[in-house]
Amino acid sequence: MRLIYICDECGRYIDEIEMGIINEDRLGFDVLTPEEREDLVHLDWNRQVGTVRAICDSCWGEGSTEKEQDGEIIH
Numbered sequence: 834m835r836l837i838y839i840c841d842e843c844g845r846y847i848d849e850i851e852m853g854i855i856n857e858d859r860l861g862f863d864v865l866t867p868e869e870r871e872d873l874v875h876l877d878w879n880r881q882v883g884t885v886r887a888i889c890d891s892c893w894g895e896g897s898t899e900k901e902q903d904g905e906i907i908h
């Protein structure tokens with residue numbers, strides 16, 4: 834199965850990986866609640882394609898910058 838990572842913020846294609854056997858523990862999906870997993874991970878077993886919603890580097894960078902600025906204001 835091929836897993837395609839798409840940015841949840843801007844919809845940009847991030848990356849994709851080819852997996853012989855899906856092991857959800859190895860993917861880190863076990864840290865998600867069942868609701869989050871349903872929302873973020875869509876596996877199409879017929880087409881052998883899964884899409885995973887993630888955050889791309891640029892969106893992630895923007896978010897962390899905002900948090901740092903908030904922290905400085907508080908301090």
Ligand SMILES: [Zn+2]
Pocket residue numbers: 840841842843844845888889890891892893
């Ligand atoms: Zn993005």
